[in-house]
Amino acid sequence: MPTTLEPKLITGTANIPLAKAIARRMSIHRNLGLVNARVERFNDQEIFVEVYDNVRGEDMFIIQSTSRPANDNLMELLIMADALRRSSAKRITAVIPYFGYARQDRRAKARTPISAKLVANMLVEAGVERVLTMDLHAAQIQGFFDIPVDNLYASPIFALDILHQFKDTGLNDVMVVSPDVGGVARARELAKRINAPLAIVDKRREKPGEIAEMTVIGDVSGKKCIIVDDICDTAGTLCKAAEVLMEHGATEVHSYITHGVLSGPAVERISNSVMKSLVITDSIEPTDAVKNTPNIRIVPTAPLFAQAILNIWNGTSVSSLFETETLEPAYEGLYDL
Template identity: 85%
Template sequence: MPNTDEPKLISGNANLPLAQAIARRMSMHRGKSIKLVDTRVERFNDGEIFVEVFENVRGEDMFIIQSTSNPANDNLMELLIMADALRRSSAAQITAVIPYFGYARQDRRTKARTPISAKLVANMIAGAGIERVLTMDLHAAQIQGFFDIPVDNLYASPIFALDIRHHFKKKISDVMIVSPDVGGVARARELAKRINAPLAIVDKRREKPGEVAEMTVIGNVEGKHCIIVDDICDTAGTLCKAAEVIMENGAKEVHSYITHGVLSGPAVDRITKSVMKSLVITDSIQPTEAVKAAPNIRIVPTAPMFAQAILNIWTGTSVSSLFDTEMLEPIYEGFF
């Protein structure tokens, strides 16, 4: 059992609305007000980050909520500096809640003389005094092994399964899950199993990074309501192209469920003009005003899952129980 009365939450600037939503959900679960620790996170004129914690955290179990999304380097440094401030203030335990783990796409050497940046970031996080990491849908599962501290990796597929069952309940028998590449088959298969749907794959070949030369659909998508499933959507070029190819192969309509909506550059404009009927993302990355205004982009919340996961870590109970739809459904009651 914990030594403190309640877990304490602290947030950087990466995704303050999500941190506040997590605090509200935890307040509901605990039956008492849980607020973010009063903190000042600011920058000096030369860009240096400064953190000051205004509350006593000695002996407390601290949870830092901070995605390392754009600007990735600034948000990563905020996380590290907050951890150092808490460690030097005698916090009992520091857990980093990183809804979107940046640098995860650099998980291996793709050619000679390139870094494995995900491993470097893992070393920095552990070196800052963080003792546990809670994240969602790591781009590569092996990143958990880069850490010498416990890592809990949550999955968005149970949330997506609830959403799909709600929005496609009248045509669920015609739904087909599609993986946008061979590497994402395991993720797509997991969601397909949850809703008892068939699986198709888009095989893509790249001439160079960011440019797709050829796409082939493996599986019969004719007359199906196709749902593309992936963990990250950055510029949306590949996603929109995959949707076009699927429609050309006879699909009735195409939707996409993506965990982390990076949506940089021309992404929102491409999605708005694409053949995709809808794109569903989570709020692991704070959405921009353009994303919120896009007519075919919808955001599902992760706060209920993260709030329960934090409480489970704090009380020493199972986090993997949140992978079970029956356990998750009551937490998301009223959202779908």
């Protein structure tokens, strides 16, 4: 069996621009490109994958978010993993920037599934031997797998962006805000990185999708508030939280969200909201509407994923990428700090 000289990248159709950006980033130091393959849908929407390049004995990385349409993109990932396994790939790593079904991580009521666990089982059965993802909705999903899972964090990227955006006005009046009690740990992590205080918006729901009441815990008067969360779907909670913060005396409200699902009326809500800016990553390929919304800005994750893939392939530490200082060289040129 030949010795693996380079990591090999292959992509589904979920987020081709991100996959190309990762390959481009890795090709700075290595002559890397995406493995030649095709993903085809038959008339009945069955998915067919054909890999043209030889992958025998290779260390393969499949880049595929399981975002909308979640079921199609998940099936693509599973079928690609099966194709690579049957083609004698040495190791298959699923690079899933956005892990779909992550919000179904527990049984909230009787006779409901734990779909995140089911997805984990299917990935392993298809031949995936390692998973690389970012900002899992629930950290315990790593325990659903019996294979290694590397969960990257967007907070180092966000910290770099905040330091760049607020370098002229300073961080003295910046406050990090968690939009709910469950996201306090995530918000506290970012607050520590930029040395800012923390506030919480406590929300109560009468039923799913409807917010009955919001209470601000902490003094936000005269502050530039930065709301931090992992997922923005319909943006109802986010826009309402921004309004409540402004009502409590905040001077500006910005939001930093890892995964911009932005379904339904989300883009319209954000464009009409009191938020000065919404910053998302490209873990989910943005639509034209998202790209053209003036107060939505997209930060790249390709440098982070490219370095993580190289570290996995080299057998070096992935957790070193959790530190903002470690990522600064990877984002050199983008952020002049």
